[in-house]
Amino acid sequence: MKRGIGVPVAVCFVAASLAGSLGCKTHMPHHPFVWANTGDEVRTHPKPPEGGYYKNWDPFAASIELTPAEDTNPVRTQHMLIATVRDKDGKPLQNRRVEWIINAGSVGDIVEVDESGWRGSRGYKATNSFAVSHTNNFKHEWARGEGTPGMIEKGQTWCVITSPIEGNTYITAYCPAIFDWSKHKAFAVKHWRDIAIEYPPPATNPVGTTHQFVTKVMKASDGSPYVNYQVTYKILSGPAAHFEPAGGVVMTDSSGNATVTLVQDSPAEGTNEIGIEVMRPAEDRCCRDAEMMGTGRTAKTWVAPHIKITKNCVGNVAINDNFDYQISVINDSRTAATNVVLTDPLPSGVQYVSSNPPGSVSGNTISWNLGTLEAGATANATITVKAIAEGTHENCADVRADSNLSDRACCRTTVTAPALKLELVCDQAGLVCRELCSTVTVTNTGQAVAKNIVINVRLPQGLMTTDGKSEMSFGAPVLEPGRSRQARFCVKTDRAGTYEIMANATADNVPAMDQRCAMSFSDVQLAVTKTSPGQRYIGRPFTYEITVTNPGSTEARGVVLVDTPPPGLNLSSASDGGQMGGGRVTWQLGNMAGGQSRKVTVTGTVTAAGTFKNTACATAECANACGDAVMEGKGIDAILLEVVDDPDPVEVGTNTTYTITVTNQGSAVGTNIVVECLLPAEEDFVNAGGATAGTVSGKSVTFAALPSLAPKARATWTVTVKGVAAGDVRFTTKMRSAEMRGADVMETESTNIYE
Numbered sequence: 001m002k003r004g005i006g007v008p009v010a011v012c013f014v015a016a017s018l019a020g021s022l023g024c025k026t027h028m029p030h031h032p033f034v035w036a037n038t039g040d041e042v043r044t045h046p047k048p049p050e051g052g053y054y055k056n057w058d059p060f061a062a063s064i065e066l067t068p069a070e071d072t073n074p075v076r077t078q079h080m081l082i083a084t085v086r087d088k089d090g091k092p093l094q095n096r097r098v099e100w101i102i103n104a105g106s107v108g109d110i111v112e113v114d115e116s117g118w119r120g121s122r123g124y125k126a127t128n129s130f131a132v133s134h135t136n137n138f139k140h141e142w143a144r145g146e147g148t149p150g151m152i153e154k155g156q157t158w159c160v161i162t163s164p165i166e167g168n169t170y171i172t173a174y175c176p177a178i179f180d181w182s183k184h185k186a187f188a189v190k191h192w193r194d195i196a197i198e199y200p201p202p203a204t205n206p207v208g209t210t211h212q213f214v215t216k217v218m219k220a221s222d223g224s225p226y227v228n229y230q231v232t233y234k235i236l237s238g239p240a241a242h243f244e245p246a247g248g249v250v251m252t253d254s255s256g257n258a259t260v261t262l263v264q265d266s267p268a269e270g271t272n273e274i275g276i277e278v279m280r281p282a283e284d285r286c287c288r289d290a291e292m293m294g295t296g297r298t299a300k301t302w303v304a305p306h307i308k309i310t311k312n313c314v315g316n317v318a319i320n321d322n323f324d325y326q327i328s329v330i331n332d333s334r335t336a337a338t339n340v341v342l343t344d345p346l347p348s349g350v351q352y353v354s355s356n357p358p359g360s361v362s363g364n365t366i367s368w369n370l371g372t373l374e375a376g377a378t379a380n381a382t383i384t385v386k387a388i389a390e391g392t393h394e395n396c397a398d399v400r401a402d403s404n405l406s407d408r409a410c411c412r413t414t415v416t417a418p419a420l421k422l423e424l425v426c427d428q429a430g431l432v433c434r435e436l437c438s439t440v441t442v443t444n445t446g447q448a449v450a451k452n453i454v455i456n457v458r459l460p461q462g463l464m465t466t467d468g469k470s471e472m473s474f475g476a477p478v479l480e481p482g483r484s485r486q487a488r489f490c491v492k493t494d495r496a497g498t499y500e501i502m503a504n505a506t507a508d509n510v511p512a513m514d515q516r517c518a519m520s521f522s523d524v525q526l527a528v529t530k531t532s533p534g535q536r537y538i539g540r541p542f543t544y545e546i547t548v549t550n551p552g553s554t555e556a557r558g559v560v561l562v563d564t565p566p567p568g569l570n571l572s573s574a575s576d577g578g579q580m581g582g583g584r585v586t587w588q589l590g591n592m593a594g595g596q597s598r599k600v601t602v603t604g605t606v607t608a609a610g611t612f613k614n615t616a617c618a619t620a621e622c623a624n625a626c627g628d629a630v631m632e633g634k635g636i637d638a639i640l641l642e643v644v645d646d647p648d649p650v651e652v653g654t655n656t657t658y659t660i661t662v663t664n665q666g667s668a669v670g671t672n673i674v675v676e677c678l679l680p681a682e683e684d685f686v687n688a689g690g691a692t693a694g695t696v697s698g699k700s701v702t703f704a705a706l707p708s709l710a711p712k713a714r715a716t717w718t719v720t721v722k723g724v725a726a727g728d729v730r731f732t733t734k735m736r737s738a739e740m741r742g743a744d745v746m747e748t749e750s751t752n753i754y755e
Contacts, residue, residue, distance in 0.1 A: 043132075044120055046097050046176035058177035061096055062088040066173045066186035072294065074220030075194045078111060078162045083173045083186065084155055085135050092155020094137040095121055099174040100159040102129040107167030107192060114157040116140070123157070133157040163192040196220040197278055199296035206335045207304045208267035215258045215276055215296075225256025229293070230279040233260050238272030239302060240265035262300055271301040303334035307373070309342070309399045311409035317387050318448035319417045320509055322353060325383040327409070329399050331373040337401045340370040342381060344397040349389040349415060356382045373401070387415040418481070419446030420453070422505040426517035431554075433622030435466060436519045437490040440474065440503050443483070450479040453507040459491060463499045466490050479507075496523040525552035526559070526592075528618050528627035536606045538635040538667045542569075544604075546627065548589060548618045549597040556620035559589040561600065563616040568608035568633055576600045592620070609635035609668050635668030635711065641735045641745045649752035652723045655686055658731055658749060662706075663714040672738040673706040675717055680729035682753050683721040690717030723753035 048057050063086050073079050085096040100113060109128035116136055117123065123133030140152045152158065161169055169190040178184035198216040205211050213233060217226045233248035235241060244261045252258045262272065275297055282290040312326040327344065331337045345365040346352055352361065359366040359381065370379050396410035421443045427436040440457060444450045453476040464470050474487040493499070498520045506512045527549045536542045546563060550556045564584040565571050571585055578585045578600060589598050606612075615628040640663040650656040658677070664670045679685060679699040688694035692704040694717070701719055709715055721731075729751050736744040 043124070043126075044097075046099070056179040058096075058179070060087050061085055061093055061175060061177040062180075063183045064098070064173060064175040064178060064186045066171070066188045068188065070189050070191075072191040072193060074196050075166060075192050076162070076164055076221060078160050079190050080149070080158055080160050081171060081173070081188055082149065082152075082156055082158050083133075083135070083175075084153075085175050085177070086155070092135070092153060094135050094155050096135045096155075096175055096177050097121075098133050098135065098157050099176065100131040100133070101172040101174065102161070103170040103172060106169045106171075107165055108161050108163030108169035108190065110159060111162050112160045114152075114159070131159060133159065161190065163190075166192050166194050168192070193293055194219050194221050195226065195278075195280075195293050196223070197294045197296065199276055200298050202299040202301070204301040204303055204334055207269055207302045208264060210264075211262045211300055213260050213262065213274065213276075213298065213300075215252075215278065216256050217252050217258065217278055217293075218256045225252065225254065226280075227252055227254055227256065228281055229256075229258070230281065230290075231258030232277045232279070234275040234277075235262075236273040236275050236297075238300075239268040239270040241272055264302060267302075267304070269302055269304050271299055274298045274300060301334075303375075305335050305337035305373075305375075305401070305403060305405065306331060306333040307337050307340065307399055307401050307405040307407055308332060309397060309407040309409045311395070311397050311411045313395065313411040313413050315412070316414050316416060316448065318451065318509060319387050319390055319415050321451075322384055322386050323413065325385065325395055325397075325411070327381045327383070327397050329370060329373065329379045329381075331375060331377050334375045336375055337373045337403075337405060338371075340373045340379070340399065340401040341367065342370055342379070342397065342399050343367040344381075344383060344395065346383070346385060347393040347395050349387070349391055349393040350385040350395070350413075351388050353384040353386055355384070359383075387413070390415050390417060416448035416481070417446055418444055418448040418450035418479075418507065418510055420450060420479075420505060420507055420510050420513065421445050422455070422503065422513045422515050424501065424503045424515035424517050426501060426519045428518075429520045429522070431622040432493060432496055432521045432523045435490040435492050436521070437488060438501060438517065438519075439486060439488045440515075441484055441486045442476070442479070442505050444479045444481050447481050449481065450476075450510060451508045452477065453479055453485065453505065455487065456504045457489065458502050458504075460499045460501070462495060462497065463491050463493050463501075466492055491519075493521050496521050522554045523552060524554050524556050524620060524623035525550060526556055526618050526620060526623045526625040527551055528561070528616055528625045530614070530616050530627040530629040532614065532629035532631045534630075535632045535634065538606050538609060538633060541572075541603060541605050542631060544602045544614060544616075544629060545599065546602070546616045547597055547599045548592070548625075550592040550594055553594040555594065556592045556623055559592050559598075559618055559620045561587040561589055561598075561616060561618045563602055563614070565604065565614050566612050568606065568610050569604050569612055569614065569631075570607050571602055571604040574600065574602045578602065589618070606631075606633040609633050636666045637664060637668040637670045637711075637737070637739045638666035639663065639670050639673065639709070639735070639737055639740075639745070640665055641733065641747045643731065643733045643747045643749040645731065645749050645751050648750075649754055650723050652726055652753055652755045655720055655722050656751060657718055657720045658733075660690070660717045660719070660733055661714055662709065662716075662735060664709045664711050667711050668739070669711065670709040670737045670739060671707060673709055673715070674736055675703045675706075676734045677701040677719050678732040678734075679719075679721055680727075680731065682723060682725040682727045682729045683731070683751075684724050686720040686722055688717070688719045691715040692717070694719070723751075726753050726755045728752055 065084050083098045085093045110131050113123045113131035114133035115123040117134050121134045125131040135155050135157045142152045171188045173186045175184050200213040215231050217229045229252045241264045250258045278294045280291045280293045308330045310328045314323050317323045359368045392414045394412045398408050400406045423441045426438040430436045455474040457472045459470045476485045500518045503515045529547045531545045574585045578587045611632050617626040642661045645658050694701050694703045731749045733747045734744045
């Protein structure tokens with residue numbers, strides 16, 4: 001089928017649409033237009049028609065490359081060739097057609113070609129010597145067995161060839177999109193031989209030994225050996241060595257094996273790189289010349305035992321302390337070291353305590369027979385000693401082994417003694433209400449680390465820390481020379497006086513020491529008294545008199561007096577510069593010497609009834625006091641009773657409702673207000689409600705007492721009745737409260753009942 005511009009895209013779109021709609025990703029489809037339909041070859045023409053053919057119709061495609069360009073494979077195996085199409089900058093191009101051609105006179109066939117893509121751009125094999133594929137749009141992982149690459153990159157495509165017989169395959173990869181004839185082809189050659197070669201693997205041996213290399217040559221088709229094939233071994237690099245037999249040229253035996261022995265000229269470490277060539281012999285009968293069948297490489301690494309020792313110890317240690325020498329014997333080679341012996345003679349100034357693993361002790365010398373130390377192994381030993389003399393002591397350890405191996409390592413430790421200095425600094429004076437603080441400092445003035453430092457602080461009776469303690473301990477597990485540790489604590493008391501604090505410090509190998517300091521506390525006192533009239537009526541003025549006194553001997557600083565009246569009292573003026581604001585009065589009285597008093601007054605008005613406790617408080621630095629006065633505010637109640645009927649007049653047999661309203665017109669709360677109603681004979685009771693529940697007894701309705709009624713407040717009740725006889729009747733209401741001194745209040749409401 002010939003292709004015009006855009007046809008492959010349409011075919012690809014249809015295939016993709018049908019594939020998605022028919023679910024080809026989850027099961028094998030059966031429609032002939034989707035994968036997989038065997039035998040449906042979609043052939044396309046590689047060049048555009050007419051005028052486009054004579055132009056560079058794909059200006060992006062610039063070159064094609066083919067890898068590998070030459071290689072040798074056993075017969076009956078497969079060989080994969082990778083073609084890459086690139087632009088002028090070397091960037092791979094996707095979806096470019098590549099035609100694969102096995103040239104005439106070659107052996108072998110095309111087995112498989114890259115068939116990824118959609119319809120018009122899918123690859124296909126036309127014959128065993130011609131196939132078409134397209135470079136991939138995406139990167140793909142690839143693994144189909146031996147000889148295949150791990151990844152096919154974007155812009156690459158592939159073809160697989162094979163041959164069952166010996167010979168050469170000549171391959172041409174052609175990219176029609178490349179306009180330049182000198183760049184649109186790439187060539188490769190594949191040599192097929194019925195031979196399989198097993199090259200010897202790399203090996204490692206001790207120096208001074210010998211090593212055999214065996215190369216096996218056989219048929220790839222059935223595994224039978226090739227006899228009298230020439231195998232040449234060559235030393236390419238490494239220590240001086242030679243082959244036996246001399247020259248390293250041997251012939252394969254009846255098993256197809258070619259064996260040589262590598263011998264060092266003298267023991268030396270290193271790696272010999274070995275090159276191997278396999279040559280098929282010439283045959284006069286068929287006029288076949290000798291031919292190189294394969295090359296390979298291997299390596300021989302010669303190793304010798306090494307011995308190395310390291311030793312570590314602390315640089316400084318305090319006298320009488322224990323410390324460790326850490327020793328490591330290391331064989332960092334690839335072969336064993338034998339008869340390894342470690343010896344450590346301890347210096348004077350240190351005393352042996354123990355060793356791990358246990359060593360043999362002779363005087364001040366410790367030794368270990370380590371025996372054989374395998375390749376890469378490490379033997380560790382620890383010696384624990386006690387520092388018994390000041391000074392710098394060097395300790396050296398030696399290791400020896402066969403083959404004249406030895407090494408030595410040393411380390412130095414300086415033994416010093418610590419010395420401590422204790423300081424205790426206290427705040428000297430303050431007020432009882434304030435905390436005073438102290439700082440205790442311990443400093444190591446010696447040359448050694450001080451250990452297990454403990455500082456104890458004891459407080460005298462009457463003094464305690466802010467968290468309630470009378471004794472404290474501060475510790476430091478270690479303190480380096482020249483370093484200090486400090487602790488700060490604060491104390492308080494509830495009475496004036498002078499107190500002495502004592503601190504004590506102890507540490508390992510250091511004499512104990514004490515320090516003391518004293519601090520004084522002073523007390524500040526204030527007293528407040530307040531007088532007021534015992535009773536005032538609502539709306540009447542009153543005056544409070546307030547006296548602030550310093551009864552102690554210590555000056556009270558920054559005295560402030562505040563009088564805050566309770567609700568129901570309204571302050572209007574104050575003496576002595578008192579400032580009013582925020583519902584209170586404030587006096588700034590300044591400093592007051594011991595025994596000094598200040599008196600002020602404040603005036604106001606009673607605005608509500610009740611008993612008022614008015615408190616004034618004075619504050620100063622570390623002192624405060626309050627004084628109060630009680631005054632009763634009284635009010636007068638005045639309760640109004642009103643009764644209204646609706647409707648009026650009313651026809652016999654219908655209802656009317658009386659609304660009873662009680663209003664407190666006075667300034668005091670009315671309490672226990674009781675309302676009673678008396679119905680005339682011409683009316684019958686229907687219902688009642690309101691501020692409290694009503695109770696009916698014959699023609700009388702009594703409402704439960706209303707506990708209280710605030711000034712200017714009102715309460716309402718209703719009584720609904722039915723007219724049962726015509727007449728001009730009177731509905732009577734009585735009211736009384738706990739505050740009323742005389743008779744009940746009465747109110748009548750006339751109602752006209754008609755037929």
